[in-house]
Amino acid sequence: MNTQDNYPCAVKVSEQTIKFLSQYEVAPTPINFSVIYHYLSKSNELLNQYIDEYISWHGSLDAVFIESAFLEFFSTTDQLERSLLTPFEQTLSSTMEKLQTQVDNGNEIASNLQRADNVLAKSTRQASFKPVLKFINATLAHSQHQHQELNKELAETYQQVKQLKSQLKASRDEAMLDALTGLYNRRGCDEKLKELSKESTHASCLIDIDHFKNINDSFGHAVGDQVIQKVAATIKEHLSSTDFAVRQGGEEFIVVLANQTKKDAKSFAETIRIAITKLRLKQKKTNAYLPPISVSVGVAEYQESSTWKSVFEKADSALYQAKNAGRNCCIVM
């Protein structure tokens, strides 16, 4: 059953999941919910076999087994969010709505009872109904109180799910970033490239710090790291909202300029190159200035029939030429 894009179907399976879990007296926690939701939607044959075998052998289910199924069949944060948190959040939200409707209905009944009570108060003949009315009122009040308490608990769980989702998003975003510079890493680069239109023209700049080994050798690795950070910050300052920058590794960076040509990229690369030559970096320990820094840049263009792999290879050849041409320059291919 494909519940992915089918909201009514997903709600139905969510409700069946809650019933199923309560039948086996297993709490509807996000993990239990997710595993059984997938089991009932028959989205994974192996998962179904795994659970069916356990039930036929033990005649029951328990949270420890369900957690083992979770570890076996669900692992990445993406799966976790898609398969577990989102359906769980939807079910919680629809359950809360239903409860609220019941509380509202209860309020209406309570006000009707109050009206009946007022009428009876004026009549001495119907006095025997009064204790009955009182009993119904007390039962209703008790049930409403329970509903409200349950709703409060569900609202708290709902908040926890929301928090978990934003933590997952933060950790997913973090996994796409380079820890030293805050630019995208290779994985982030792959993800960002997927967002670009395959039919448009884009440009790529490959930027490499010149003679970086000398900086490390003369001032140490920590200063080398600070130079990398400074160059990354300079690149970042010049990006528009549609561009993105990547630390490809070591002292090499990629900038992708969305919907721009290699001519645009050349002028962007020149701006960056000049800005970097103007940096005046001081070593904190000695207060001495570091020698001027420069970068070489290779530019290549993505067109409709290109692959990004071929574009980066072209940019790499252009960068190689820029290094051979004496560095501190930009070559377009």
Ligand SMILES: Nc1nc2c(ncn2[C@@H]2O[C@H](COP(=O)(O)OP(=O)(O)OP(=O)(O)O)[C@@H](O)[C@H]2O)c(=O)[nH]1
């Ligand atoms: N500080 C620091 N150094 C790094 C890092 N990653 C790589 N390196 C160093 O960067 C240096 C790169 O040196 P090379 O590839 O020879 O290039 P280069 O000295 O910049 O010379 P050209 O590119 O030819 O101008 C090596 O010494 C690496 O050890 C890093 O994360 N931090």
